[in-house]
Amino acid sequence: MYQQKDGYHKMAKKEGYKSRASFKLIQLNKKFNIIKKGYSVLDLGAAPGGWMQIASTLVGDSGVVVGIDLKMVKDKFPNSYFIQGDIFEEETIQKVKEIKEEFNTIISDLAPNTSGIRSLDHQKSIDLCYRALELSLNLLQFKGNLLIKIFQGEDTKELVDDLKVEFHYVKISKPESSRSASRETYVVCKGFKKRKLKIEDKELTEESA
Numbered sequence: 001m002y003q004q005k006d007g008y009h010k011m012a013k014k015e016g017y018k019s020r021a022s023f024k025l026i027q028l029n030k031k032f033n034i035i036k037k038g039y040s041v042l043d044l045g046a047a048p049g050g051w052m053q054i055a056s057t058l059v060g061d062s063g064v065v066v067g068i069d070l071k072m073v074k075d076k077f078p079n080s081y082f083i084q085g086d087i088f089e090e091e092t093i094q095k096v097k098e099i100k101e102e103f104n105t106i107i108s109d110l111a112p113n114t115s116g117i118r119s120l121d122h123q124k125s126i127d128l129c130y131r132a133l134e135l136s137l138n139l140l141q142f143k144g145n146l147l148i149k150i151f152q153g154e155d156t157k158e159l160v161d162d163l164k165v166e167f168h169y170v171k172i173s174k175p176e177s178s179r180s181a182s183r184e185t186y187v188v189c190k191g192f193k194k195r196k197l198k199i200e201d202k203e204l205t206e207e208s209a
């Protein structure tokens with residue numbers, strides 16, 4: 001296991017990536033193709049910037065990446081914006097909307113400060129996952145993608161079931177670069193149904209794929 005950890009750390013250094021976390025997004029995107037050239041990507045829990053760096057390369061010059069974190073991301077990446085703030089604060093979301101109203105893909109590597117108490121850490125992680133889902137209902141384009149990290153536990157199934165209501169395709173996937181001893185895993189959601197009713201248009205439609 002340590003060998004695996006060292007391997008990814010070394011590889012990250014060699015490739016000029018910020019951390020081993022970068023490989024998780026690379027591997028998940030290779031498998032599920034959720035970030036493409038020209039896409040707009042919202043990165044929740046972006047510090048220290050590993051995923052922002054990868055997403056910035058994947059979207060290229062015609063795309064845009066917006067990262068949010070409580071902690072600062074010091075590095076600047078092409079076609080990218082960073083907002084230091086709390087994802088639970090409306091002020092933070094307003095700042096996102098000033099840059100971009102809707103995104104092709106939302107990625108969340110959000111993680112709570114862990115206590116070591118499994119059930120408590122799972123519950124905090126679940127709260128972050130549901131906030132990511134809530135933000136997706138608001139900020140994701142029709143047919144968009146959502147990727148979220150979860151610390152597995154008793155509420156994982158309920159979360160997956162709730163995600164299935166909003167997305168046509170939902171799959172749990174743990175990338176090879178995620179330590180096998182870690183309880184983290186990722187849920188990949190594609191084909192956002194965008195069932196939200198457009199009341200402002202007085203047009204009570206339900207878009208479907």
Ligand SMILES: C[S@@+](CC[C@H](N)C(=O)[O-])C[C@H]1O[C@@H](n2cnc3c(N)ncnc32)[C@H](O)[C@@H]1O
Nearest residue numbers: 021045047048049050051069070086087109111
């Ligand atoms: C595992 S790190 C993300 C690593 C990042 N994906 C990378 O590749 O560099 C999880 C991040 O979630 C952030 N976070 C946790 N709760 C948050 C909240 N309420 N609002 C914003 N960021 C939060 C933490 O500050 C932390 O930096």
